[in-house]
Amino acid sequence: MSNLSSGSPDVGLMLGYELGLTSGVLLQLRGILSLSCREQELLVGSLLLGCLVISIVGGWGLDRYGRRWSMLLSGGLVAGGTMLLLLPASLTTLSLGRAVVGMGTALSGTAACMYIAEIAPRERRGLLVTLYELMVVVGVLLGFGCSYAFSALPNGWRYTFGLVLPPAVLQAAALVLLPPSPRFLELRGIQAGLKEEAEHGFRELFSDKANLRRRLLTGVALVFLQQTTGQPNLLSYASPLLRSVGFHSDAAANLASTGFGVVKVVGTVPAVLLVDRVGPKSFLCVGAVAMGMSLVTLGAVTLQSHTHLTSLCQSPVGLNHTYQGQDLNTPSSGLDYSSFKLITPPPGESQWNGSDSAEALGTKREDAGMGSGVRGQGHVKWISLVSLLVYVAAFSFSLGPKPVVEPAIEPV
Structure with missing residues (x-):
């Protein structure tokens, strides 16, 4: 039972951690890669896309290979996806890595809840299921905390992604020591209960x-x-x-x-x-x-x-524009003044309106996500x-x- 307590809830810790780190890592990556709003949405949604794929096809694997082997496979998917995330940063590798991690966390979450319900004694079942939920929110807290702890480092997002590897290894080590749930149920002498469940079909739910x-x-x-x-x-x-x-x-x-x-x-x-x-x-x-x-x-x-809602996905440094042919380390005094254009007053206006220009400049700053408002x-x-x-x-x-x-x- 101690192995069960350390193995299955650890799955919830990984799931919560992956959910919690997203927002902090996104702040770093959108500035490094000059991600547009749509690209940021793709990066965030890739994790959920992996979860969706597993929710559609994962049931077959759970029934064929069992809950324990499915959780072992999910640990491998999380580790493999994390290794992709540690490669040189690009939108393609990051999105692919997050999708693989999403597949692993979704498979492990589904398998863990089923495994706990099947293998735990009746008097401990509620405690272990709620322990899994508690570990999910603890993982969310760790994800937020690690994002903050590494936010000041140049490659802090890599450390944040990589910290999920130890829980994945711990999960695999703990699950190796656990028996398959059908075998455990048979050893507990409740074959009659299994036969009774087999008599009920899916249509009965409706x-x-x-x-x-x-x-x-x-x-x-x-x-x-x-x-x-x-x-x-x-x-x-x-x-x-x-x-x-x-x-x-x-x-x-x-x-x-x-x-x-x-x-x-x-x-x-x-x-x-x-x-x-x-x-x-x-x-x-x-x-x-x-x-x-x-x-x-x-x-x-x-x-x-x-x-402004548009400021939510705009980087206050790069403003979502990719600067080509320019050294980002150049001091601000070395601006390219060719990008500036004089605003011609509309017909009928012969003087420059300073208040209008200040208002326009303030509007631009707000639209650029500077939060001046x-x-x-x-x-x-x-x-x-x-x-x-x-x-x-x-x-x-x-x-x-x-x-x-x-x-x-x-x-x-």
């Missing part, structure tokens, strides 16, 4: 027997609402989002985003400890109200500021940060721990 159809729709709705809250996008773009509302350096934005990981851990602990006493429905209702109030507050604050408004960034933290905390004890909520509505 029947009125034991109210299965309503239970299925409720479970699907919970998963759908979990994703449509935007929480995965918030994790992926936390640092760029915080930078746009007033945290004007990568280190400050990464440090502020680390608070997301802290509140996710703090918010998940009550759900793990009190869900059986309070009930999942109460957590869902309270969490939904808190998320709604925090989003209304965030929207009202940012509406009053001059934050929020500069000097310190309360905006702190209210935005607190609203986001409340939103993340409310999600963490309501829709976040779905492995805790779903067993309460599904038949045993």
Whole structure:
């Protein structure tokens, strides 16, 4: 049982770490590679694309080769994808590496939950499943923290990516010592239970027997609402989002985003400890109200500021333009004045309007993502940060721990 406790939850740690590091690494890579908005979206979405592929074809491998071997394969995929990420930086290798890592984390997450449910004793099953969920949010915290710790280094993003290799090796070492779940079930003498399960088919889920159809729709709705809250996008773009509302350096934005990981851990602990006493429905209702109030507050604050949505994906240094034939280390005094053009006044205007030019310059700076609209408004960034933290905390004890909520509505 000790091996099970160290092996399967370690899978959750890797999944959470990969989700948490995305936003901090994105701040570094978009400046190094001069990534456009669309290229940044491709880099972020490649991880989810790998998860999608495995969700479609992974079930066949789980049934054919078992949960334990699937988790071993997932460790190899995570390690292989990470090695691709450590190669010389390019959008192609980074996207491919993230896709492979996404395949590994998705396969391991699905296999781990199934493996725990099949091999754990009934009295320990709930504890181990919730331990997996807790390890996911701990991994998110570590991802944010490592992104901040290495943000000041020239190649800090490489260290952030590479730190997932030790958990992958630990997972493989622990799983080698664990028995395959079907063999363990047979040794426990519950073949009758396996035969009874074999008599039930997939179509039975859509029947009125034991109210299965309503239970299925409720479970699907919970998963759908979990994703449509935007929480995965918030994790992926936390640092760029915080930078746009007033945290004007990568280190400050990464440090502020680390608070997301802290509140996710703090918010998940009550759900793990009190869900059986309070009930999942109460957590869902309270969490939904808190998320709604925090989003209304965030929207009202940012509406009053001059934050532009286009600034979320624009690098404040490179401004998403690739400079060719120019040394990026050249001091600012060596500007290429050929890129500057005089603005001809419109017909009917014979004098230069200084106020109009200043206004136009200010608009350009805002559009370039410099955050001039929020500069000097310190309360905006702190209210935005607190609203986001409340939103993340409310999600963490309501829709976040779905492995805790779903067993309460599904038949045993």
